[in-house]
Amino acid sequence: xxxxxxxxxxxxAAEAVGMCDIDVAAVYPITPQSHIAExxxxxxxxxxxxxxxxxxxxxxxxxxxxxxxxxxxARVYTATSSQGLMLMHEILPIVSAMRLPVVxxxxxxxxxxxxxxxxxxxxxxxxxxxxWIAMFxxxxxxxxxxxxxxxxxAEHPDVMLPCCVNIDxxxxxxxxxxIEFPDQKLVNKFLPPRKPYATLHPDKPVSMGTFAMSDIxxxxxxxxxxxxxxxxxxxxxxxxxxxxxxxxRYRPVETYCADDADVILLTxxxxxxxxxxGINELRKKGISAGLVKLRLWRPFPFxxxxxxVKKAKILVVTDRAVSFxxxxxxxxxxxxxxxxxEKERPLIYNQIIGLGGRDMAVSDFVAMVEDAVKSGExxxxxDYEFYGVRG
Amino acid sequence: xxxxxxxxxxxQGAVTSVEMLALAAIEEGKYxxxxxxxxxxxxxxxxxxxxxxxxxxIKVRSGIYKPDVVxxxxxxxxxxxxxxEGLKEGGTLIVNTVLSPEDVRERxxxxxxxxxVDATHIAREELGVPITNTTMLGAVIKAVNPVKVESLNAPLxxxxxxxxxxxxxxxxxxxxxxxxxxxx
Numbered sequence: 001x002x003x004x005x006x007x008x009x010x011x012x013a014a015e016a017v018g019m020c021d022i023d024v025a026a027v028y029p030i031t032p033q034s035h036i037a038e039x040x041x042x043x044x045x046x047x048x049x050x051x052x053x054x055x056x057x058x059x060x061x062x063x064x065x066x067x068x069x070x071x072x073x074a075r076v077y078t079a080t081s082s083q084g085l086m087l088m089h090e091i092l093p094i095v096s097a098m099r100l101p102v103v104x105x106x107x108x109x110x111x112x113x114x115x116x117x118x119x120x121x122x123x124x125x126x127x128x129x130x131x132w133i134a135m136f137x138x139x140x141x142x143x144x145x146x147x148x149x150x151x152x153x154a155e156h157p158d159v160m161l162p163c164c165v166n167i168d169x170x171x172x173x174x175x176x177x178x179i180e181f182p183d184q185k186l187v188n189k190f191l192p193p194r195k196p197y198a199t200l201h202p203d204k205p206v207s208m209g210t211f212a213m214s215d216i217x218x219x220x221x222x223x224x225x226x227x228x229x230x231x232x233x234x235x236x237x238x239x240x241x242x243x244x245x246x247x248x249r250y251r252p253v254e255t256y257c258a259d260d261a262d263v264i265l266l267t268x269x270x271x272x273x274x275x276x277x278g279i280n281e282l283r284k285k286g287i288s289a290g291l292v293k294l295r296l297w298r299p300f301p302f303x304x305x306x307x308x309v310k311k312a313k314i315l316v317v318t319d320r321a322v323s324f325x326x327x328x329x330x331x332x333x334x335x336x337x338x339x340x341x342e343k344e345r346p347l348i349y350n351q352i353i354g355l356g357g358r359d360m361a362v363s364d365f366v367a368m369v370e371d372a373v374k375s376g377e378x379x380x381x382x383d384y385e386f387y388g389v390r391g
Numbered sequence: 392x393x394x395x396x397x398x399x400x401x402x403q404g405a406v407t408s409v410e411m412l413a414l415a416a417i418e419e420g421k422y423x424x425x426x427x428x429x430x431x432x433x434x435x436x437x438x439x440x441x442x443x444x445x446x447x448x449i450k451v452r453s454g455i456y457k458p459d460v461v462x463x464x465x466x467x468x469x470x471x472x473x474x475x476e477g478l479k480e481g482g483t484l485i486v487n488t489v490l491s492p493e494d495v496r497e498r499x500x501x502x503x504x505x506x507x508v509d510a511t512h513i514a515r516e517e518l519g520v521p522i523t524n525t526t527m528l529g530a531v532i533k534a535v536n537p538v539k540v541e542s543l544n545a546p547l548x549x550x551x552x553x554x555x556x557x558x559x560x561x562x563x564x565x566x567x568x569x570x571x572x573x574x575x
Contacts, residue, residue, distance in 0.1 A: 006423065006546075170429040174426055174429065175424055175426045175452075176424065176425035177425075273452055
């Protein structure tokens, strides 16, 4: 086993990108950027990877720049967060429609207003329907692993879709922790150079991103949906390959003590590890509790989720963003849709937690599950709550 | 697991302290976290930073509310900030100050172990600046032993380059000059 090294997770994300033989990175280098871009610029400047590092005047330009570069056949990367991601919003569905395998690291942060910048998922959720593969990491190790895997997934000839790696801002990006880096030679074997389907080149002109009227537009949308759904089996295959080469196993839905649990807590992102300790405490108290963690947000792992929660009587779904005036949090909305057709399904409680960096201690997860158990015993139906929020 | 909260002022390098300590622990094969109090940074304002060190993998990622150890980089903060908030009764308070541990006990009413060292004086002599973050690492090692002194060699070299030996000397002096008063 390789030696664990101590490193800030954002720096580690950049180091992982540096192992992937990228050709072009474009970033807007000012707030709300993270150390990912800063450190990647150092890696390029030091000649540790042979890439163009383009500092553009906005995130809108950053994503446009890497999209164009990807069209030429380059392996590309960008990183952003919060308002920066919101500014990219317009271009994101174009990237997926053009089937460009752009990889993006997102340091998930709240969006204004009020001005906040701390961690939650309100930046990524408005990007949900843009046709990108979206994965969430729980720690620094997963951040490194998923970043490297993302290039292989995005560029696979049966996928050819952009992929974003969601890394909780601050809670992960600003954390110094031990990480094991894979061997560069093995990474080279795992991730050979990109073989693009078509490239922009003056000697061999092609059109990309053309006009499409109503006679073909719906077909393009259907194709995008099918491509994203089909990407799951490719992702699973790539994760199997990763496990064989590097020993760490990744699944779309991870479980912890969930097989026999009556009550299951569901998290997505860095809070999963703290929640695990909460599950241990609940088990000590005699409560049959388990944890389900969503790693893959798009394509949504419907089957894996159904399997993971099929024996549970109560499911507490946590959300780090709000669909205002709607059904609560976006994760719970998806989970309810996934389970609607099941003959037996758990009572679902949705807790919106950790908005704008509000800390969640182990005791909060314990309290949340205990409260759900009490409500469940009385058969109380609740749509959603803002956990621990005043007013 | 040992949980440490560092108090400093923006610009005094509390974040560097937690990073150096985490790197040293990981260098030893232990598990560790080092993180700042999240949010905008303001030079001169009271700030905090945090460490967790353990022999086992650390899962918890919430803030630290009941630290085992509190380190105060700036003497003026004892009067300004409730530095002992949440500090475990049998815990350790380590302060950069000219005062004795007994004087600090009198002012803070803290009943656990108190350690003091004039890190500002040491830093001025060894580094030529009153920045005490690396100096106070020596005090922390002497008082609670989260890592070995030698384990700081590599992280200090990586961060400070040719200034690393001077930082190490300051660190060792704080280690040797620490005044310790065990639990009352």
